[in-house]
Amino acid sequence: MRCEQVRVELHSYVSGDVSPTLAESIKTHLGECQGCTREADAVRTIGAAVARGIKAWVDEGECPPGLAEQIQSIIHPDRPKLSRLAVWVTTSSLITAVAAGLFLLLLGTRPDLNDQMLGLPLVGALANRLNPPDFVQGKISLGSTDSLSQLSGTVRTFNRTFEQHGLTVTVHRVQLTPSHTQVQFSVQGLQNVKLLTTSLFEFILYGPDGPLLLHGFSGDIRSDKIMFKAYFDPIKSGFPRKFSMWVMPKVKNESLTWELGKDRRAPPVGPQASVVSWNHDGQTANVTVLWPVEYAYRVGGWKATDGLGNTYPVKEGLHATGSGAMIQQLLIEVPDHVVPVWLTASWVEYYERGPWEIPLSD
């Protein structure tokens, strides 16, 4: 057998999932080929690690409370069923997701934006509803499970929180390794989060000798909080003194308006967003809008009017983000005899707020 043929079969082989004849051929090849032998070891290692990692992630999962209630309300005969619109959203979601995905494939990338977003998967957009920008002194509380237990000499677990401006930041774990310092923490209170970027957060870890360089972070957006892992420079001796976070909350709204069925591009102010498509099924207008990704995290406040003072409900459907743009589906409950329909979006500007500061050393 040739190496490439063997390598495609290696996972099946190490899992004992090939025929005896094929197993014998692969075994013979491995006896003669060091490269494929190393590859078999690697396949075994990565397979075990992936299985372990995904299962652990699934085991710690929680169902979003809203979804759990919705499911129970559907099954419970005394509770209201899903609205027609909700059913429509559900059944149309796949079509839209595929359309959005295909559309994003066609878009060019923006290297300058890539630089702003750290390498781990982009998981959505930041929040646009925070408290007014008055600074309130935060309070540090040490949770009852705060043990500062030293697990292995390199890991400490915490339950230290800092709350202000309606946000609660909790540091859960700090891990020191020769290659990096990892901080696991959660943020509760951010609403409407879709995308996490470095332009929206600043994380600072103070080592014994001063701030450490942030190399990247990943975020897991859950129903009630965002779980972060941030990776900083390694520390050669000692322990970090303090973790600090800044965010950029909204301070003002801007807006732009399209006449549906007529205007494709937004007016030349603010984000250069476009209405990609719009169609009507008699009850609901299905509109797809394309935004530059730098606005993706702060667009909201959708309104539909008929120019006569009547407003119509707008629901946000699916969205998908690429490195250059976000595509957003909107569902407007407006009768098809209403023309024109004006669609208005607003976005928000941000400024720095913080810090949320949590001491880490005794």
Added chain:
Amino acid sequence: MSPEERFFALYKPEQGRLYRTAWAILGNEADAGDALQEATIRAYRAFGQLNGGAAAFPQWIRRILVNTCTQILRKRMRVIPVERPEDLRDELTTADLELALDGDVWDAVRSLDERYRAVVVLRFLNDMQLDDIATALDIPLGTVKSRLHTALKLLRSKLQGEESTRRGAV
């Protein structure tokens, strides 16, 4: 205890895991929510047919959920265009670097293209046999193998890349 109460008593402890299983297979929370909703309704309707009692419930409902998810994937994959050539350098196929897999596996898995992610999740999370994955996704067994092969290479490069980036910081 009514059938509904019995169902939810068994279902609720599993709900978080089921949600994440759907998320892992489908790649996003919105579709995961839809799939979980649909699978739960199916399971509730078929609850009377469950054999094996409470002990069999977790695996039973998980199978229903995975079936629901793979149905969604099959519909999706029909309109996804041709396979793209892989941009993998030869050196990434070697096993020279020792993996440091202390976490971030899910981050790496979910960054995979859907075709690869689905195969990885069905194989390593749900422990499905490759020919069962082929049937579930309605693709040839050879395609499952080649996707798994590519996916494992990508995962290694992602996880090794992450590790080497961190090493580079020393």
